[in-house]
Amino acid sequence: MHGNAIDVLVNGLGSEDRIVQSESARLLGELGLPRAVDPLIEYVQRSRFHAKGTGFWALAQIGEARAVPAIRPMVNAPNCYDDWYWYGCKSVRAAAAVSLLALADDGGAAYLTELADKGDDTFYAWFGPTILHLPDNPPAAGFRARITTDSLVNVGERSARLTNPGTLAMVAEALGLVADDAACEKLRELAGVRSRYVRGQAAVSLLAAAPTEDNTGIVAALAASDATDFVRIKAAYAVAKAGRREYAAAIDTAARSAEDTFDAATAVEALGLLGGTDHEATICACLGHAEPYVRRCAIEAIDRIDCTDATGAVAGGRKDPDVLVRLQAARFFAAGEGVAQT
Amino acid sequence: MSANGEFQIGVAVRDISPPQPTRLKPTGMGRLVPTRGVLDPLRVEAMAIRAGGELAFVTSSDLRTVWIEWVQEIREAVAARTGCDPGRVLISGTHNHCSSPEAADDSPEAKAALEAANRKIIDGFIDACVEGAGSLRPAEIATATFTLREPVGQNRRFRLSNGTCVNTWGSGPVIPPGMKAVGPGGPDSDRADVLVAREVGAERPFALFISYPSHPHLCALPYFSGEFPGAVKRRVERLIPGATAMQASHAGGNIDLHCIHPMPDGEPAQVQWFKDSAELLAERFTRDLLPAIPTGGYSRPSKMRHEYWSTEGAEPAGSKRLTVLNAVALGDVALVSMPGELFIELAQDIHAASPFPHNILMGYNGSRQGYVPRPLGFEQGSYEVMRGPSLTVEEDLAQPSSVRSRIETGREITAKILEILHRLR
Numbered sequence: 001m002h003g004n005a006i007d008v009l010v011n012g013l014g015s016e017d018r019i020v021q022s023e024s025a026r027l028l029g030e031l032g033l034p035r036a037v038d039p040l041i042e043y044v045q046r047s048r049f050h051a052k053g054t055g056f057w058a059l060a061q062i063g064e065a066r067a068v069p070a071i072r073p074m075v076n077a078p079n080c081y082d083d084w085y086w087y088g089c090k091s092v093r094a095a096a097a098v099s100l101l102a103l104a105d106d107g108g109a110a111y112l113t114e115l116a117d118k119g120d121d122t123f124y125a126w127f128g129p130t131i132l133h134l135p136d137n138p139p140a141a142g143f144r145a146r147i148t149t150d151s152l153v154n155v156g157e158r159s160a161r162l163t164n165p166g167t168l169a170m171v172a173e174a175l176g177l178v179a180d181d182a183a184c185e186k187l188r189e190l191a192g193v194r195s196r197y198v199r200g201q202a203a204v205s206l207l208a209a210a211p212t213e214d215n216t217g218i219v220a221a222l223a224a225s226d227a228t229d230f231v232r233i234k235a236a237y238a239v240a241k242a243g244r245r246e247y248a249a250a251i252d253t254a255a256r257s258a259e260d261t262f263d264a265a266t267a268v269e270a271l272g273l274l275g276g277t278d279h280e281a282t283i284c285a286c287l288g289h290a291e292p293y294v295r296r297c298a299i300e301a302i303d304r305i306d307c308t309d310a311t312g313a314v315a316g317g318r319k320d321p322d323v324l325v326r327l328q329a330a331r332f333f334a335a336g337e338g339v340a341q342t
Numbered sequence: 343m344s345a346n347g348e349f350q351i352g353v354a355v356r357d358i359s360p361p362q363p364t365r366l367k368p369t370g371m372g373r374l375v376p377t378r379g380v381l382d383p384l385r386v387e388a389m390a391i392r393a394g395g396e397l398a399f400v401t402s403s404d405l406r407t408v409w410i411e412w413v414q415e416i417r418e419a420v421a422a423r424t425g426c427d428p429g430r431v432l433i434s435g436t437h438n439h440c441s442s443p444e445a446a447d448d449s450p451e452a453k454a455a456l457e458a459a460n461r462k463i464i465d466g467f468i469d470a471c472v473e474g475a476g477s478l479r480p481a482e483i484a485t486a487t488f489t490l491r492e493p494v495g496q497n498r499r500f501r502l503s504n505g506t507c508v509n510t511w512g513s514g515p516v517i518p519p520g521m522k523a524v525g526p527g528g529p530d531s532d533r534a535d536v537l538v539a540r541e542v543g544a545e546r547p548f549a550l551f552i553s554y555p556s557h558p559h560l561c562a563l564p565y566f567s568g569e570f571p572g573a574v575k576r577r578v579e580r581l582i583p584g585a586t587a588m589q590a591s592h593a594g595g596n597i598d599l600h601c602i603h604p605m606p607d608g609e610p611a612q613v614q615w616f617k618d619s620a621e622l623l624a625e626r627f628t629r630d631l632l633p634a635i636p637t638g639g640y641s642r643p644s645k646m647r648h649e650y651w652s653t654e655g656a657e658p659a660g661s662k663r664l665t666v667l668n669a670v671a672l673g674d675v676a677l678v679s680m681p682g683e684l685f686i687e688l689a690q691d692i693h694a695a696s697p698f699p700h701n702i703l704m705g706y707n708g709s710r711q712g713y714v715p716r717p718l719g720f721e722q723g724s725y726e727v728m729r730g731p732s733l734t735v736e737e738d739l740a741q742p743s744s745v746r747s748r749i750e751t752g753r754e755i756t757a758k759i760l761e762i763l764h765r766l767r
Contacts, residue, residue: 018514019523026522048604049514057519081513081561081605085372086725091516098519130519163730165723166506170518173504194731195721197505230505262505262524269503293524324523 005318005333010036012327013043013055020323022051027331029058037062041070044096048080050088053095057130060102071096072107090115090122098127098134106139116146119159124152125167128174147174149182165195172198176205184210191218199226200234204241211242223247229254229263237270248274252282261291268294272301280307287313292322299328303335349642350392351481351539353549353586354473356466358403359384363566365455366443370406371562376446381567381617384441385575386466387588389539389549390424390474391672394645398430398670399471400551400677400704402588404568405435405463406442410664410708412464420471429650431471432668432679434590434704436571438558443566481539481548482642485675485700488634490532492626493601494570495556495594497686499527499724507724511559511598513605527722531555531597531686533693534627537675537702538635542642547635549586550578551677553702554627555686557594561605563616570599573624574631581632592682592705593689595713595726599623643673647766651758663747664710667759671766675700678759682706683726685715688752695760697767711755712746720749 009031012024025043028036037059044055056074059067078092094115097108115123123131128147134140152171153162161167172190175183187209190202203219216239223235233254240247248271255267268286271279283305286298299317302310310332317329359380360366367373384404391398399420413433421428443459445452499507500515503522508515510526517523531554539549558569568575571589578587602619605612651667668679676698682705693701713726720727730746 019525022517023523026517050512050516051514051523054517054519081603081607083512086509086512088513088516091518095519126516126518160728164725164728165721166502166508166728167723169504169506169723195506195723197721197723201504262501265524266505296522324525 005330005337006033006035008330009327009334010039013039017323018047018049018051020327021047021049022054023324023327025052025055025058027327029054029061031331031334032062034062034064037064037067041067044074045070045079050080050092052080053092056095056099060099063103065103068100068103068105068107071100072105075100075108075111087122087126090120091126094122094127098130101134101137101140101143104135104137104139109139112143116143119151119155121159121161121167124174125161125170128152128170129177132174132177147178149175149178149180149186152178153186165198168193168195168198169201172201172205176208179209184215188215188218191222196228196230200231203231203235204238207238207242216242223250229258229260230266233258233263233267233270237274240274248279252279255279255282255286261289261294264289265291265294265297268297268301272297272304275305277305277307280305284313287316292320292325295320295322295325296328299325299332303332347395347644348392348480349482349644350478351483351549352390352474352477352479353387353588354470354477355385355387355586356470357383358386358463358466360443360455360459360566361462362455362458365446365452366459367446367564368406368440368566369442369444370439371559373562373564375564377564377566379565381440381565381613382572382576384566384568385572386463386470387586388467388470388474389551389588390471390478391646391670392478393643393672396430396646396648397424397426397475398432398646398648399426399474400432400670400679401434401467401471402551402590402704403435403467404438404441404572405706406437406439408433408435408706408708410666410710412467413666413708415464416467416471419468423468423472424475426475427648429668430648430670432670432677432704433467433707434592434679435682435706436558436569436589436591437594437682437706438569438571440558440563440565440567440569480542482542482640483537483539483672483675484636484640485535485537485702486634486636487533487535487700488630490534490627490630493530494623494626495531495554495597495599496601497526497528497530497596498557498598498600499596499722499726501525501527501722505722507722509725511600512561513603514600527724528596529686529690531594534631535700535702536631536634537677540640546582547585550582550588550635551702552587552589552631553704554589554591555593555597555689556591557598558591559598560616560619561612563609563612565613567616567620570620570623573620574627577624577628578631581628590704592680592703593684593686594705595683595715596685596719641673647671649762649766651762662710664708665755665758666707666709667762668707669759669762669766671698674698675702676763676766677702677704678763679704679707680759681709681711681714681755683711683713684752684755685713685719687716688714688756691756692759696763698763711751714747714752714755716752717749
């Protein structure tokens, strides 16, 4: 992985590893480079893995209308295994359809309507937050309107949306975007459930939706005394994001010392999302962490905090033994290259 | 040593392929149509073991599910026909998702076909045990643990950047927009154990019992098949003429065989892909198994120790949960029949803490617990835990009759297994 950083990411789309493919697509989407459109189209057409949904969304993020004719037929012919009893194939089709909406095309509207009418988790949970983030164009608006607190949380007896922490965390994220009183009430309830990952998301969503004194008190209490590092980190991030920057200190400590490396990575990610260079030293220290995911989050965080001279610190990532770290480093350097090479 | 106290082993195999497959379908993975036939025969195998005058049986089968009612009938019948203590019949399956038939429809013909298929399975277990006892011969045993160098069973949970897990069976994980792909949600299954039996002083074994955590789950074809474990057994028997291969799965709750996806479209191509995949995985597996077969260090245990433990009668009213543990100790080797849907981390815990240097774990023994992760697995979500335990402790306490495991189930089962093993040691 040397040379042109954009090429590193484009080449990643052709990897034999489906996760390398998918992460390359995700990072190319973040960069928003028109040059990546054709390789991404080739990727979503060729790959039969369900993780290729990231490729459709990357095309949406880049925003080139010329991708539309390639995406449109894939809503109904996604070229992947139809695990009809699960949500893999449905998610690929939904990714194509939602990406079309983001590109102001209604070519996937019929399929999304079908999913929404069935109350399918693919629409409400896995893609709920994405749909709520769609731009304000006519085909997207109708689908955004279907995602309400009621439609998110009133599910049939057979649904596992509210019992599976995986889907429930997505619901919690969507509720934070719906942000009405009922959503906040539900988020306060979710801040007390057994899964730390749902509690953590509920804390972030609650303050994103309504950073009132009461809500801030609830989340600050989680930041202070939840039994898990993960929730304390997420809650501290939520409170800091809401303006109480002193809470970032606890996140900084967790980034350096959390016992679970995933928690450490979450802390590093949070420091990046908060922005500013107050915690640059901690983030840079995490570039040398033993866990690759922590290193990935550290590179991503450096990208976000806009520190003055990070090039040298991140350069090592281009030769990292972990391919996903190398991709993240490529994305860092590609951001600079992309300006000249779009 | 007297003939009666001499260490002996006998093995036998029975075909348990459904007699009328086209009126049936395999359970699991939501098949919608009747099967079109049997791709390769389903089997049950039994190993009879006599040590210190005591008799025990370990069985393996190409089944996804062995019902406790079957286990009870098999034990009683084997005891009646061999004089063995009924508790010393250890049951296991591979959890193969191309087996364990159900009726394809509500017709009387389909119901009759199911009844005949199930009768054949139960009789197959019993007859294999009886034949195994009838073929007991002087033997010696050794065990080996080996590491798979190429992927076979891989962790089927994948972690997203919000901390939760999604399933990565079949064609891999879904990664929703905005999420980073973190990595596997747990360890892969790269450890296997094998118990090898040979005639005293012989060069080649006549029986191998393989213990490997996996969830044979290549895809939902409308056919019966022994899947990957069946392919391993056939391959071993081809490569070691005269040997009977047995295989049990255990702790396969979070392990799948999805390392060779994606699958092509259309049934003819999928059938060929299925066959090729099973053979490829069997080739990878046996490539590491065969060199691991011990050439020395065989022993002839002079006594057998045994313990049976079950929660029958101990569960609260209305509970549909059931844990059956059944262990036989032969010298340095422990054979442990246990629930099957534990997550692989729990098997690692058992191997690490067992007082026995060699542990042959065999799952899917009639227990009912659902999937059993460590506590964090419940918090991460995904298919295995998507319907519970409840999101709050209070809700859990209000619903004690669920078949599904509780937060503490994994700890309780591993602790009980280790307690038994310490007593047997």
